[in-house]
Amino acid sequence: MWLICFTGGVLAAIGSVSSWANVSGERFIDDRIERFSVYGTVGDGDATLILALISCFLILWRIVLPRTSSFVPAIAAVLLSVIAVAGMLNWADVSHIPGVYEPGKYFRTGVTVGWGLILVTVSSAIAASLLAYQIWQQELR
Numbered sequence: 201m202w203l204i205c206f207t208g209g210v211l212a213a214i215g216s217v218s219s220w221a222n223v224s225g226e227r228f229i230d231d232r233i234e235r236f237s238v239y240g241t242v243g244d245g246d247a248t249l250i251l252a253l254i255s256c257f258l259i260l261w262r263i264v265l266p267r268t269s270s271f272v273p274a275i276a277a278v279l280l281s282v283i284a285v286a287g288m289l290n291w292a293d294v295s296h297i298p299g300v301y302e303p304g305k306y307f308r309t310g311v312t313v314g315w316g317l318i319l320v321t322v323s324s325a326i327a328a329s330l331l332a333y334q335i336w337q338q339e340l341r
Contacts, residue, residue: 201334202263208327209256209276211319212283216240216249218316220290221297225309240316242299244290248283248320255279259331270335277335280328287321 219237226233239245258276262268290297295311 201330202259205273205276205327205330205334206256206259206263208323208330209252209259209280211323212280212327213249213252213256215316215319215321215323216245216252218319219314220245220317220320221294221300221314222312223300223309237314238297238299240320243297244286245316245320248286248324251279251283252320252324255283255327270338273331273335273338277328277331280324280331283324284321284328287317287324291317291321 217240220240220243221238222235223238224233224235240248255276258272258279262273262276291313294300294313294317295309300309300311
């Protein structure tokens with residue numbers, strides 16, 4: 201189960217640098233539709249990447265040293281929970297991710313959630329839940 205948690209942290213790190221929003225905008229100048237992606241590193245992706253890498257390190261520490269106290273995976277669970285909350289907040293208001301809306305360039309914009317933001321949110325939430333379960337199981341032994 202620890203490897204699944206570690207994989208969730210790695211997937212959160214991959215999603216942090218991937219596409220968080222897919223934007224299509226109608227240009228003022230020639231009414232052409234322009235499509236582009238906004239990556240996570242433009243906004244909160246830098247912070248989620250750092251937190252995901254730290255949580256991966258802590259989970260790996262727990263895998264290598266199984267006698268480690270519950271404090272180490274608890275910190276990883278908190279970090280992954282923070283990543284999940286950041287992903288949910290960005291997902292709920294995807295049109296306000298930095299780089300999505302440029303008022304001087306586009307007449308109308310349409311924004312959809314990118315696969316990287318979905319990956320960050322879902323993988324970190326699942327990994328945090330599994331870590332909490334692991335800690336709970338470890339404390340009951």
